Amino acid sequence: MALSITVNAERREISATPDTPLLYVLTNELKLTGPRFGCGLAQCGSCSVLVDGVERRACVTPVAAVAGRAITTLEGLPAWHAGQTGAKTPPAMHPLQQALIDEQALQCGYCYNGMIIKGAELLSKTPDPTDAQIRKAMNGHLCRCGTYPRIIKAIHRAARLMAGQRT
Amino acid sequence: MIAPTEMLLPRRDLLKLGGALLIAFPLIGRAADQSGPPDAKQIDTWLAIHSDNTATLYIGFVELGQGSSTGLAQVAAEELDLGMDQITVAPVDTQRSPNQGGTYSSAAIQRGRPQVALAAAEARAALMSLAAERLGAPVTQLRVERGRIAAEGSAATVTYGELLGNRPFSLPFSGQARTKPESQYRLVGHPVPRRDLPAKVLGVHRYIQHHRLPGMLHGRVVRPRGQAAYGAGARILSIDETSIRHLQGVRVLRRGDFLGVVAADEWLAVQAAQALRVIWEKPPALPGQEGLHAQMRAAKTDDRVALERGALDAGFRDAVHVRTQACLGPYQAHASFAPHCALADVKPDAAVVIASTQDVFGLRRSLAPLLGLAQEQIRVQYAEGAGTYGHSCYDDAAQAAALLSQLAGAPVRCQFMRWDEHGWDTYGPAHVGEVRAAVTAEGKLCAYEYHGWQHGWSLVETSAQLTGTAAAPWPASGPQGVNPLDAGGMYDIPNVKLVNHWLPALDYLRGAWLRSPLDLSFSFASEQVMDALAHAAGLDPLEFRRRNIRDARWLGVLDAVAKAADWTPRVVGPRSKSRGKVLHGRGLGLGTHLVSHGAAVADIEVDPATGRVRITQLWGAIDAGFIVNPANVESQIIGQLVQTASRMLLEEVTLDGGRVQSLDWSSYPILRFEDCPEVTPVIVQRPGERSTGAGEETMAAAAGAIANAFFDATGVRLDRYPMTPERVRKALHA
Numbered sequence: 001m002a003l004s005i006t007v008n009a010e011r012r013e014i015s016a017t018p019d020t021p022l023l024y025v026l027t028n029e030l031k032l033t034g035p036r037f038g039c040g041l042a043q044c045g046s047c048s049v050l051v052d053g054v055e056r057r058a059c060v061t062p063v064a065a066v067a068g069r070a071i072t073t074l075e076g077l078p079a080w081h082a083g084q085t086g087a088k089t090p091p092a093m094h095p096l097q098q099a100l101i102d103e104q105a106l107q108c109g110y111c112y113n114g115m116i117i118k119g120a121e122l123l124s125k126t127p128d129p130t131d132a133q134i135r136k137a138m139n140g141h142l143c144r145c146g147t148y149p150r151i152i153k154a155i156h157r158a159a160r161l162m163a164g165q166r167t
Numbered sequence: 168m169i170a171p172t173e174m175l176l177p178r179r180d181l182l183k184l185g186g187a188l189l190i191a192f193p194l195i196g197r198a199a200d201q202s203g204p205p206d207a208k209q210i211d212t213w214l215a216i217h218s219d220n221t222a223t224l225y226i227g228f229v230e231l232g233q234g235s236s237t238g239l240a241q242v243a244a245e246e247l248d249l250g251m252d253q254i255t256v257a258p259v260d261t262q263r264s265p266n267q268g269g270t271y272s273s274a275a276i277q278r279g280r281p282q283v284a285l286a287a288a289e290a291r292a293a294l295m296s297l298a299a300e301r302l303g304a305p306v307t308q309l310r311v312e313r314g315r316i317a318a319e320g321s322a323a324t325v326t327y328g329e330l331l332g333n334r335p336f337s338l339p340f341s342g343q344a345r346t347k348p349e350s351q352y353r354l355v356g357h358p359v360p361r362r363d364l365p366a367k368v369l370g371v372h373r374y375i376q377h378h379r380l381p382g383m384l385h386g387r388v389v390r391p392r393g394q395a396a397y398g399a400g401a402r403i404l405s406i407d408e409t410s411i412r413h414l415q416g417v418r419v420l421r422r423g424d425f426l427g428v429v430a431a432d433e434w435l436a437v438q439a440a441q442a443l444r445v446i447w448e449k450p451p452a453l454p455g456q457e458g459l460h461a462q463m464r465a466a467k468t469d470d471r472v473a474l475e476r477g478a479l480d481a482g483f484r485d486a487v488h489v490r491t492q493a494c495l496g497p498y499q500a501h502a503s504f505a506p507h508c509a510l511a512d513v514k515p516d517a518a519v520v521i522a523s524t525q526d527v528f529g530l531r532r533s534l535a536p537l538l539g540l541a542q543e544q545i546r547v548q549y550a551e552g553a554g555t556y557g558h559s560c561y562d563d564a565a566q567a568a569a570l571l572s573q574l575a576g577a578p579v580r581c582q583f584m585r586w587d588e589h590g591w592d593t594y595g596p597a598h599v600g601e602v603r604a605a606v607t608a609e610g611k612l613c614a615y616e617y618h619g620w621q622h623g624w625s626l627v628e629t630s631a632q633l634t635g636t637a638a639a640p641w642p643a644s645g646p647q648g649v650n651p652l653d654a655g656g657m658y659d660i661p662n663v664k665l666v667n668h669w670l671p672a673l674d675y676l677r678g679a680w681l682r683s684p685l686d687l688s689f690s691f692a693s694e695q696v697m698d699a700l701a702h703a704a705g706l707d708p709l710e711f712r713r714r715n716i717r718d719a720r721w722l723g724v725l726d727a728v729a730k731a732a733d734w735t736p737r738v739v740g741p742r743s744k745s746r747g748k749v750l751h752g753r754g755l756g757l758g759t760h761l762v763s764h765g766a767a768v769a770d771i772e773v774d775p776a777t778g779r780v781r782i783t784q785l786w787g788a789i790d791a792g793f794i795v796n797p798a799n800v801e802s803q804i805i806g807q808l809v810q811t812a813s814r815m816l817l818e819e820v821t822l823d824g825g826r827v828q829s830l831d832w833s834s835y836p837i838l839r840f841e842d843c844p845e846v847t848p849v850i851v852q853r854p855g856e857r858s859t860g861a862g863e864e865t866m867a868a869a870a871g872a873i874a875n876a877f878f879d880a881t882g883v884r885l886d887r888y889p890m891t892p893e894r895v896r897k898a899l900h901a
């Protein structure tokens with residue numbers, strides 16, 4: 001029987017078998033370019049998505065396990081953020097995306113899908129995280145280019161941006 | 168002669184998200200007439216002016232996430248007096264890009280800047296004479312701003328776009344034009360934001376992993392988990408296709424020992440590659456990483472003196488203090504964050520291959536014999552992947568995609584799995600270094616000797632080797648042996664001898680250049696011996712180095728890093744011996760890769776009870792001549808320092824049991840957020856100097872600084888890295 005999943009607030013019929021990892025469905029059937037393959041082993045965070053607001057590794061999550069749940073990918077993050085803050089129209093970028101550009105944090109940028117998804121999850125739960133909280137929350141996300149220091153700075157900057165938006 | 172597809176695209180849309188790197192590829196061009204590279208002696212090969220007053224720059228260097236395409240766009244925009252928003256960089260393609268050689272050794276800016284500046288200056292001169300004619304004024308009275316030309320005392324203007332609009336220059340590139348004096352620069356030497364970042368944070372940037380070809384199949388290679396010795400390859404004894412009978416729609420493809428699967432569905436191909444039961448011939452045993460260095464040291468080697476100056480024995484006779492230091496360096500992996508991926512459409516008489524190679528022309532050369540095609544029948548297009556840090560699996564993946572496409576008779580996208588990437592990498596080679604050096608009573612270096620044991624790089628990629636091409640070492644040349652610049656080269660030493668002891672490459676793992684090739688090992692040994700001599704002479708390590716360096720540029724980076732780190736004179740060694748307490752240490756190091764100068768300071772903590780080392784702060788200073796984009800070089804230094812911390816503390820390819828065992832991020836750990844040091848990049852800007860590489864040079868310096876900080880904390884010299892807790896405990900309790 002055809003499966004359907006809800007991705008970025010849109011219901012999508014899919015033809016993959018139920019055991020197919022969500023990542024392959026998102027990239028090949030739904031043609032999304034946010035989540036991406038890095039290890040396929042839940043070790044790196046390259047494939048991260050939000051499932052009901054919680055970061056999950058799409059590379060090891062069978063698609064059938066997330067039917068009926070709200071899946072948010074990097075593409076849908078600004079709208080998800082708008083939903084969180086009650087804004088009427090989604091911003092062009094989540095504040096963390098803007099902060100990462102402001103800090104010129106990226107090198108190759110391949111790991112940033114996971115960095116942004118995980119960072120956004122953190123900020124949604126902990127609006128003003130300490131350095132230690134950031135390091136702990138982000139520890140499961142690897143960056144081979146070694147851009148961690150500027151990601152930490154950018155998360156602090158995003159927290160300030162978001163505080164500014166609230167007042 | 169230039170009719171690139173992107174000229175026909177609406178440029179404004181392309182520029183919206185940040186420009187250069189967003190140009191859509193003509194993914195699969197006609198494969199015929201692929202006689203590139205175009206003639207580098209024509210201006211049109213380098214630049215095109217469009218009717219909307221924008222320009223496209225064609226370069227042969229690829230964007231590896233290091234920001235060099237932004238840097239070269241700055242150079243061209245500077246000479247042409249265009250804004251950064253008016254210039255895009257075309258994707259690299261054997262058919263359309265000038266052949267500037269591979270993007271190696273952080274050379275995109277070093278070799279690219281002069282070429283691009285000259286081409287742009289010559290294009291500007293041509294545009295100015297057209298403008299002079301159009302505006303009826305002599306060239307000397309013309310001014311340009313953002314590609315709009317005005318004559319003094321006249322209101323009339325004309326733009327580059329109006330003068331040339333989409334037509335070629337049709338001019339030879341003489342290389343004789345006068346480039347702008349640096350004093351007039353408004354872009355080069357100033358920080359410019361990376362242009363590829365907005366698309367990357369939005370997730371709409373297309374990495375090679377996102378490319379698709381019409382009608383393509385998904386391919387995966389099937390190999391043993393983890394390579395054996397390079398010379399051993401991998402031999403198939405039998406394949407049991409019934410093991411994947413349950414997976415409908417999979418084809419098993421083979422040429423010699425090259426084996427792969429293809430399927431229309433990617434997940435099916437992934438499952439099949441894992442499920443296919445293959446019996447491989449048992450390879451000859453590897454020494455295992457605990458026995459590795461002893462085997463290297465005892466092996467029959469081909470010994471070559473790399474450098475000899477003065478009289479070494481006499482130098483040591485004059486000495487008051489002599490110190491020695493060894494370095495046992497591990498194999499380390501490139502471990503690109505994204506496993507390599509390539510797409511290929513191989514037809515009987517033509518092929519198109521899309522790859523994230525460092526050298527599109529080099530890849531084309533290696534594909535021709537493999538596919539039985541002439542080079543002119545093969546078009547290679549570059550697409551960006553994740554950072555590679557040297558020669559990793561990109562050409563191997565490209566060969567695999569091409570072979571699978573040829574065997575399947577259909578376009579194929581082949582992506583490596585994590586274990587393919589980690590297990591079949593061309594690793595940064597292991598090293599044994601032994602250094603002996605001496606000082607006079609005045610604390611002046613008088614003799615220096617370095618012996619290095621290592622094997623060269625492997626020339627033949629795994630895919631080609633498995634089809635039957637014999638393994639072969641890279642011809643001995645380049646920076647693969649003892650680097651005279653790192654091995655005492657920054658110091659003023661009258662008597663020097665450097666010797667390479669070449670190991671037979673086929674007996675060891677596959678090897679190639681890994682960011683700052685072997686420099687970390689050289690500096691680990693050499694900078695420790697310098698510190699030990701300073702210590703013996705009772706001198707502050709900074710003062711010791713100052714006394715022994717004459718070169719103003721080495722002194723410049725040394726002073727810059729010392730100032731940034733607020734270095735206070737000290738005699739190194741532990742201040743507290745109390746057991747069970749975390750010890751603090753600070754160290755200094757110098758190093759380089761090829762031309763530029765690097766210096767670093769490290770602050771570390773060592774817990775003697777657990778053996779755990781934490782690098783708390785790193786400062787890295789670079790002098791890379793005149794730096795085109797300081798913002799980008801700062802970012803490069805940050806990456807270098809973090810990667811060095813990772814390589815000094817954690818990274819080691821393990822190879823017990825005949826095969827490589829480190830196949831993923833848990834068996835090959837790298838540094839994570841929680842252990843990431845604070846890092847401070849320091850730039851020594853040198854107006855008027857040639858721009859040189861800036862992607863590697865602080866790494867060797869930081870390796871030396873970290874090793875010296877360890878001694879400062881503990882009073883013990885390590886002769887091996889990574890500094891794993893177990894090794895540290897052993898060293899402290901020896």
Ligand code: FES
Nearest residue numbers: 038039040045059
């Ligand atoms: S790809 Fe899913 S965690 Fe690495």
Ligand code: FES
Nearest residue numbers: 109111143144145
């Ligand atoms: S920026 Fe390259 S892996 Fe993180």
